[in-house]
Amino acid sequence: MPIASATVRVPGTTANLGPGFDTLGLALRLYNRITVRRSDRRGIGITSPIDEPSRGPATAMLQEAATAFFRTAKKPSFGFDIAIEGEVPLARGLGSSVTARLGCTAALNRIVGEPLDREALFQLVSRLEGHPDNAAPATFGGFTASTLVGDKARAIRFPVPTTARFVTLIPNFEVSTPMARKLVPQQFSKADTVHCLTRVALITAAFASGNLEALRGCFDDRIHQPYREELIPQLSRVIRAGEKAGAIGGWLSGSGSTIICLTLQNPEAVARAMHRVLPDSSMHLLQADSTGLKGL
């Protein structure tokens, strides 16, 4: 039965986890709420506060997501107003674009009677994003390993122990993902490739088995972080400060600018140590989200 409006909640996410470039991801207890209301006009109106320069690109992104949704769901399109509100900041490497794309398509899906299931929404949003590493944890919650196999996204999810605290430092500056992707080289040495793929296997096995102590030393990356450090010059020092204060390790969240340390003890001390290196930032002590996309 079609309804006039729907609200969903989507968690923010952290992708890569160091060497797991474009594959590993994890959902955080940091949320955006997305409300879509069917309107009599054509097109999309964004009703939540948004600064003028961002309005055009955000409308285009949502229009593309809506068009893809109506085509995939085989439903006639309609105009709507959308509000995106919550705690996931823009352009900080915490998956805000997935909260918008997944939130928009999932709310539209509810309005037209849920023709798509969660897996179909994941496929749709992964295609729109170009890589599934944020879409997977945002959809399913927990820790995910994901990639495109042929033309289909595949994700495997594991729960994250509640003892894990993700100390999240959000700098007061933005990083553009397309620009940060240009900094990643086209080719890597055998040594750097082996360094990273062995660690990605260990990180995945550690989350799969719940043995988080085995993660120590595994987040060290040679694929993207060293090259993106010019955009976030404090990156290595923030991670080292967190580790000295007791964290298991840390990484650049997605393409940045956020930096996250995982700790099993003293999250406040880890947060203080990280913040001292980059005081122009906000700190959040988060647990992993285990739910993913949720209708409200």
Ligand code: HSE
């Ligand atoms: N993995 C992407 C990157 C960001 O590091 O560029 C998240 O999709």
